[in-house]
Amino acid sequence: MRSLLGGSALRLLLIHAEEFSFEARQKAIPSAEEVSPERKSGSARNALVVFCTVEKADGKNPDAVVEAATNEVVEVFDKVRASEVVVYPYAHLSKDLAPPTLAVEVLKKLEQALMDKGLKVFRTPFGWYKAFTVKCLGHPLAELSRTILPEEAKLAEKPEEVEAAKSTFVVLTPEGEEYPLDMKNPLSCQVLERDPALKQLVLNEAGLKEERAAPPHIKLMKRLELVDYEPASDIGHFRFYPKGAVLKEALEEFATQIAVRDLRAMKIETPFLYRLDEPDIAEQAARFRERDYRLEVDDREFTLRFAGDFGLFKMMKDVTMSYKQLPIRVYELAPSFRLEQRGECVGLKRLRSFTMPDLHCFCKDLGQAMNEYRELFKQYTRLANSMEIDYAVAFRVVKDFYLENKEWFVELLKIVGKPALIELLPEMKHYWVAKHEYQAIDSTGGNMQLVTVQLDIEDAARYGINYVDEDGSKKGCIILHSSMGSIERWIAAILEQAAKNIASGKPPKLPLWLSPIQVRVIPVSKAFLEYAESLAKILEAKGFRVDVDDREETVPKKIRDAEVEWIPFIVVVGEKEVSTGVLSVRERGVGTYQVQLEELIMKLNNAIGDKPRVPSYLPLRLSMRPRFAA
RNA sequence: GCCCCGGUAGCUCAGCUCGGUAGAGCGGCAGCCUUGUAAGCUGUUGGUCGCGGGUUCAAAUCCCGCCCGGGGCUCCA
Numbered sequence: 001m002r003s004l005l006g007g008s009a010l011r012l013l014l015i016h017a018e019e020f021s022f023e024a025r026q027k028a029i030p031s032a033e034e035v036s037p038e039r040k041s042g043s044a045r046n047a048l049v050v051f052c053t054v055e056k057a058d059g060k061n062p063d064a065v066v067e068a069a070t071n072e073v074v075e076v077f078d079k080v081r082a083s084e085v086v087v088y089p090y091a092h093l094s095k096d097l098a099p100p101t102l103a104v105e106v107l108k109k110l111e112q113a114l115m116d117k118g119l120k121v122f123r124t125p126f127g128w129y130k131a132f133t134v135k136c137l138g139h140p141l142a143e144l145s146r147t148i149l150p151e152e153a154k155l156a157e158k159p160e161e162v163e164a165a166k167s168t169f170v171v172l173t174p175e176g177e178e179y180p181l182d183m184k185n186p187l188s189c190q191v192l193e194r195d196p197a198l199k200q201l202v203l204n205e206a207g208l209k210e211e212r213a214a215p216p217h218i219k220l221m222k223r224l225e226l227v228d229y230e231p232a233s234d235i236g237h238f239r240f241y242p243k244g245a246v247l248k249e250a251l252e253e254f255a256t257q258i259a260v261r262d263l264r265a266m267k268i269e270t271p272f273l274y275r276l277d278e279p280d281i282a283e284q285a286a287r288f289r290e291r292d293y294r295l296e297v298d299d300r301e302f303t304l305r306f307a308g309d310f311g312l313f314k315m316m317k318d319v320t321m322s323y324k325q326l327p328i329r330v331y332e333l334a335p336s337f338r339l340e341q342r343g344e345c346v347g348l349k350r351l352r353s354f355t356m357p358d359l360h361c362f363c364k365d366l367g368q369a370m371n372e373y374r375e376l377f378k379q380y381t382r383l384a385n386s387m388e389i390d391y392a393v394a395f396r397v398v399k400d401f402y403l404e405n406k407e408w409f410v411e412l413l414k415i416v417g418k419p420a421l422i423e424l425l426p427e428m429k430h431y432w433v434a435k436h437e438y439q440a441i442d443s444t445g446g447n448m449q450l451v452t453v454q455l456d457i458e459d460a461a462r463y464g465i466n467y468v469d470e471d472g473s474k475k476g477c478i479i480l481h482s483s484m485g486s487i488e489r490w491i492a493a494i495l496e497q498a499a500k501n502i503a504s505g506k507p508p509k510l511p512l513w514l515s516p517i518q519v520r521v522i523p524v525s526k527a528f529l530e531y532a533e534s535l536a537k538i539l540e541a542k543g544f545r546v547d548v549d550d551r552e553e554t555v556p557k558k559i560r561d562a563e564v565e566w567i568p569f570i571v572v573v574g575e576k577e578v579s580t581g582v583l584s585v586r587e588r589g590v591g592t593y594q595v596q597l598e599e600l601i602m603k604l605n606n607a608i609g610d611k612p613r614v615p616s617y618l619p620l621r622l623s624m625r626p627r628f629a630a
Numbered sequence: 631g632c633c634c635c636g637g638u639a640g641c642u643c644a645g646c647u648c649g650g651u652a653g654a655g656c657g658g659c660a661g662c663c664u665u666g667u668a669a670g671c672u673g674u675u676g677g678u679c680g681c682g683g684g685u686u687c688a689a690a691u692c693c694c695g696c697c698c699g700g701g702g703c704u705c706c707a
Contacts, residue, residue: 078633079632213700213701214700218700222641229698229699231698291706306707309707338706340705341705341706342631343701343702343704343705344704344705346701431707454707481707522667524664524666525664527664552664553670554665555665555666555667556668556670558667559668559669560669572666574665584666584667586667592667627640627641627658629640629641
C-alpha cells in the first residue's frame with residue numbers, strides 16, 4: 001500500500017466490462033500518437049478493460065514491469081473469462097507520470113506481451129482526449145486495481161527461491177553413511193531405492209508430485225461405517241459411528257499407554273478456550289498466523305487452542321521443579337482446533353477439529369534432552385510399527401547442530417532401521433534446533449506427517465518455565481515438544497494402507513487390534529445359535545470384540561458380508577463343531593483351517609500383543625445392529 | 631482464498647446434450663427356502679432430484695445465487 005502514497009509504479013485499473021466503446025476526439029498533447037482513422041474508435045464486448053498509467057520509476061526496468069503487469073492481466077483475464085483485452089492509456093491514476101515516449105514504449109510492450117500470450121488485444125491511442133462508455137459487469141472480480149512496483153517486478157522472477165535454496169539435503173543411513181541429495185535431481189541419489197517410502201517423500205518434497213486422485217480413505221471410512229462428514233458442523237469436523245469410535249478409542253488408548261505406562265508421563269487436562277488479552281496467549285496465537293478459531297463472549301476475545309501448549313505452558317510456569325526431578329514428562333490427549341483453509345480439508349488428512357496426543361519433556365540441559373529425545377524416538381517407532389503402514393523418516397536440523405552430533409542421529413536411525421531424509425538449515429529459523437517427522441505415504445503417493453519431536457531451546461525462557469538448579473538459581477528448561485500425530489490422521493494412514501492392498505490385489509485389512517469386530521461367529525442354522533453365542537461370550541470374556549451373525553441368511557451370504565466388512569476371523573459353527581469341539585476358522589487373507597478354541601485364543605492374543613483392548617460398541621447379535629451408513 | 635468437477639431413494643449410480651408421468655442394483659420390509667465358507671428365490675416399500683430464485687404452458691434437465699462434497703493451485707509448528 002506504500003506505493004499508493006509514495007514511490008512510483010505502473011498502475012492498473014481493471015474493469016470487466018459487458019460492453020466497452022471509445023472514440024478519440026482530439027489530441028491532448030503534442031506528442032500524441034499518430035493513428036489511422038479506423039483506430040480512432042472501437043468497441044468490445046465481454047472485455048477486460050485495462051486502464052493503465054505509466055509512472056517515472058517504470059523507466060528503471062520497463063521489461064520487468066511489463067512482464068509482471070502481463071501476468072496480472074492474464075491471471076484476471078482467465079479468472080473472469082473475458083474474451084478480449086482493451087489497453088487504455090489513462091493518465092489520471094497518477095501524479096508522477098512517465099514521459100510520453102516511455103509511456104508509449106511500455107504500453108506497446110504490454111500490448112505485444114498480451115498478444116504473445118494468445119489474447120485478443122486492442123490498445124486505444126495515447127495522448128488523445130477520448131470519449132468512452134464502459135458497462136461494468138459488477139461481479140466480485142469485475143473491478144480490480146493493481147500496482148506494479150519495479151522492485152517487486154524484479155523479485156517476481158524468482159519468488160522466494162532464495163529462502164528455499166538455503167537448505168541443503170542429505171540422506172543418512174543407519175550404518176552412518178551419508179549421501180548428498182540434489183533436490184533438482186533427487187533420483188540421482190541411488191540410496192533412495194532402498195526405501196520406497198522415503199523416495200516418494202523426497203519426490204514430493206522436490207515438488208515432483210504428479211496429479212492425484214481423491215484419497216481413497218474417504219470412501220473407505222464411509223463404507224466401513226467408521227467416520228463421516230457432519231454437514232451441520234464446520235468443514236473438517238467429523239462424526240464417528242460406533243465402529244469408528246472403537247477405532248479412535250483404541251488408538252487414543254495406545255497413545256496414552258505409551259505416554260503414561262511406558263514413558264511414565266504425567267497426564268493433565270487443560271481448557272480448550274483461552275483469552276486473547278493474556279499477553280503470552282496472544283503471542284502464541286500470533287505465531288500461528290490466524291489459523292486459530294476466534295470467538296467473542298461477553299465482549300472478550302477468545303481463541304480455541306490449536307494444540308495443548310497454551311494450557312500446558314501456563315501450568316508449567318507455576319510449577320516448582322528441582323533439577324533432581326528433571327526430566328519431567330507431561331502428557332495431554334488434546335482435542336485441538338485449527339482453522340485450516342477450506343480447500344485444504346480433505347478427508348481425515350487434515351481437519352479443523354482433531355485429537356492430538358501431545359507429550360512435552362522438560363529437561364535441564366541439552367545432554368538430558370538428547371537422551372529424552374532418544375527415548376521418545378524409541379517409543380514412537382514402536383507406535384508407528386504397530387500401525388502396519390509404510391512410512392518415511394525425515395529430520396530437519398540446524399546445520400551446525402547436525403555436524404556436532406552426527407553420531408546421535410545415526411543412533412536414532414539404528415532404532416528405526418531406515419535411512420532418513422535430512423534437511424540441513426543454515427541457521428536457526430524456528431524455535432527448535434532439530435526435529436523429526438514420521439511421514440506416512442498414502443495410496444496416491446501423497447505424504448502426511450504422523451509423529452514429530454522437536455528439540456526446543458528457546459521457549460522455556462520466553463514463557464517463564466524454569467527449574468531450580470543445584471546452586472539454587474532459576475534456569476530455563478530445554479523443552480521437547482512432541483506429538484504422536486493426530487488420531488484422525490492415523491485412521492487415514494491405516495485406511496490408505498488398506499487401499500494400497502486393494503490396488504495390488506491383496507485383501508485390505510485393518511490391524512487386528514484396531515478391527516471394530518475381531519471375530520464373527522456364524523451359526524449354520526438357527527439350531528446352532530445358542531452354541532454360537534456361548535462361544536462368542538467366551539471370546540468376549542477374553543477381551544476380544546466379537547459378534548454373532550444370527551440373521552436368517554445363507555452361510556455363503558453371511559461369509560460374504562463378513563468379508564466385505566473386513567472381519568479378520570470368521571468362525572462357522574454347526575453340527576460338526578458341536579460334536580467334535582474343533583472350530584472351523586476362516587482367517588482373512590489366509591484361508592480356512594480347523595483349530596481348538598484354546599489355539600484360536602492364543603493366536604488372537606499373540607497377534608494383539610500388548611496393544612489396547614477396548615470393548616466392542618456394537619450389539620452381540622448382528623440382527624440387532626442398526627445401519628448407520630453405507 | 632482462487633480455478634475446475636460433482637450433489638437424483640438409506641447406499642452406489644443412470645436420466646440432464648435436445649425441457650413433457652423420476653429409473654436400476656444393493657439395502658429395508660414381507661413371504662418362500664432351512665441353509666457348511668464371497669451374493670438362494672419372489673414380492674414390496676422407498677425420492678421437497680442439495681437449497682433459493684428466474685425463464686417457460688411445463689424444469690432433475692436451461693439461467694443466476696447460495697450450501698455441501700471432491701480435485702488442483704496457494705498455504706501449512
